[in-house]
Amino acid sequence: MQRLSFFLFFLIIFLWSCETRKQTEQPPNIILFFVDDMGWQDTSVPFWNKSTVFNEIYKTPNMEQLAKKGVKFTNAYATPVCSPTRVSLMTGMNAARHRVTNWTLRPDQKQPMELNHPTLEFPDWNYNGIGLDSSTPNTTFSKPLPQLLAENGYYTIHAGKAHFGAIGYPSSNPLNLGFDVNIAGHAAGAPGSYLGTQNFTKPGKAEIWAVPGLEKYHGQDIFLTEALTQEVLAAMDQPVHNKSPFFLYFALYGIHTPLMANDRFIKPYREMGMEEPEARYASMIESMDQALGKVLNYLEVNELEKNTVILFMSDNGGLSAVARGGEKHTHNLPLKSGKGSIYEGGIRVPMLAYWPNKTQAETVNQTPLIIEDFFPSILEIAQIESVDIPQIVDGKSFVPLLQNDAKSEINRPLFWHYPNDWGSNGPGIGSFSAIRQGDWKLIYFHTNKTLELYNLNDDIGEHQNLFGSNREKAKQLAFLLTQHLKNVNAQMPVEKLTQEPIPWPTNLVESLE
Numbered sequence: 001m002q003r004l005s006f007f008l009f010f011l012i013i014f015l016w017s018c019e020t021r022k023q024t025e026q027p028p029n030i031i032l033f034f035v036d037d038m039g040w041q042d043t044s045v046p047f048w049n050k051s052t053v054f055n056e057i058y059k060t061p062n063m064e065q066l067a068k069k070g071v072k073f074t075n076a077y078a079t080p081v082c083s084p085t086r087v088s089l090m091t092g093m094n095a096a097r098h099r100v101t102n103w104t105l106r107p108d109q110k111q112p113m114e115l116n117h118p119t120l121e122f123p124d125w126n127y128n129g130i131g132l133d134s135s136t137p138n139t140t141f142s143k144p145l146p147q148l149l150a151e152n153g154y155y156t157i158h159a160g161k162a163h164f165g166a167i168g169y170p171s172s173n174p175l176n177l178g179f180d181v182n183i184a185g186h187a188a189g190a191p192g193s194y195l196g197t198q199n200f201t202k203p204g205k206a207e208i209w210a211v212p213g214l215e216k217y218h219g220q221d222i223f224l225t226e227a228l229t230q231e232v233l234a235a236m237d238q239p240v241h242n243k244s245p246f247f248l249y250f251a252l253y254g255i256h257t258p259l260m261a262n263d264r265f266i267k268p269y270r271e272m273g274m275e276e277p278e279a280r281y282a283s284m285i286e287s288m289d290q291a292l293g294k295v296l297n298y299l300e301v302n303e304l305e306k307n308t309v310i311l312f313m314s315d316n317g318g319l320s321a322v323a324r325g326g327e328k329h330t331h332n333l334p335l336k337s338g339k340g341s342i343y344e345g346g347i348r349v350p351m352l353a354y355w356p357n358k359t360q361a362e363t364v365n366q367t368p369l370i371i372e373d374f375f376p377s378i379l380e381i382a383q384i385e386s387v388d389i390p391q392i393v394d395g396k397s398f399v400p401l402l403q404n405d406a407k408s409e410i411n412r413p414l415f416w417h418y419p420n421d422w423g424s425n426g427p428g429i430g431s432f433s434a435i436r437q438g439d440w441k442l443i444y445f446h447t448n449k450t451l452e453l454y455n456l457n458d459d460i461g462e463h464q465n466l467f468g469s470n471r472e473k474a475k476q477l478a479f480l481l482t483q484h485l486k487n488v489n490a491q492m493p494v495e496k497l498t499q500e501p502i503p504w505p506t507n508l509v510e511s512l513e
Helices: 002-024 053-057 061-069 082-091 145-151 224-242 267-271 276-301 371-381 471-487 505-511
Strands: 029-035 071-077 155-160 181-183 246-251 308-314 348-354 363-365 414-418 432-437 440-445 450-455
Touching (some): 029 276, 061 348, 082 145, 181 224, 224 246, 224 276, 267 276, 276 308, 308 371, 432 471, 440 471, 450 471
Parallel strands (some): 029 308, 071 363, 155 181
Antiparallel strands (some): 071 348, 308 348, 414 432
16 A cells, blocks of 8 residues: 555656646747748749749759758748738738838838829828837837747847838837847848948948948958848857747848849859849849758757747748849749739748648648738747737637648638839739638729639639629628728728728629629
């Protein structure tokens, strides 16, 4: 009897210690490798059901390595332009809700191209970006992701492009959002130059485009992406020594314009006979991939890989309307159009995820995801179960999909809302709202008050508008889109002639019958 009592006692102690160890186990490090303007086709990793000509051109071996280790998401979405995506990432809100619906820079004002539209008046959107105080005008008041991570023991590092708020407002500085370290992030969304020999700025160009904080590289023969990578590796040493988990948000400036050659990579592309803008673009993609490789190598050398989750994403579709060589609006084929457009070329982006001992190697997941899903997903990865925040989170965690849980497939509509003007012209570029549910996608173009319906499974290039032949499906999606826009109190453009808001999608469908 006494022997049995001792056995039960030690069993209880053992089980208690196991549970305690489980509860106190350090959460994983998290790296979000975030590329600017990288299209779905700007990689040697095929995100379609077959390889394409573009996949054969671009060299991204480190993306290939990451895809082999983890999950490739083939239906991942951002917004059509940068700041709305970044604010959704940091807050978990859909763009229609947070109202930072266009790219930010100048304080207290809309973009110049929005002031002279021939038929529409655009709403007074949140052009000052993320707000840390509810009284700050034209901002979206929220508690951002890095602050939540920092409050729960994470060492938080920002590197590269910020673009969270207008000049002079607190959110233009990543340190005010909860980052412990800010490397080169400020209000502007592009560099003046990628060249250290030009001090990462361009003579005669506005000073606001000069990349800050990299003065020690001025005058050196170094590409901006490489300078950022060196600073990132140095910053990661700090949490390693302190034995605390870290969150690295590595938001490259590349491959955003100005398209500039990285001389270390461009020669083979020129020898292929590529137009100069395209050769430069390809060299910038390879430079991006080298940065990813150096981060992956750092983790391996420092024995951190087994406890580090790596996420890879782009902030919008690939550039195609301006600055590129060749025929405009074709750089993302088979996807239609590019950055700024609501067609797939403007919003569908490459996404990869690797969580050691969680993800299954070489997994392909076709579940449609959207950028606001990163907010709850990263919190779940960080084992942060409850948060006190002022914003309503629209995103849904994709963590079960990382663990290959087919029963947890996220099956809900995705929404886009852009009551603004980007400035360039092209297919699908303008003011619009849209919804995707399953294989179906409905687009509402505000200027002409037209609706387009596509089945993406059958028609990934969005060539055949089925609105006329499938009104019932259009009605269903229009109802869901209208419901969403009303629920989040979305801003709508106003017709200049009548001074009336444009009709809701449902009302438009009914008027066309």
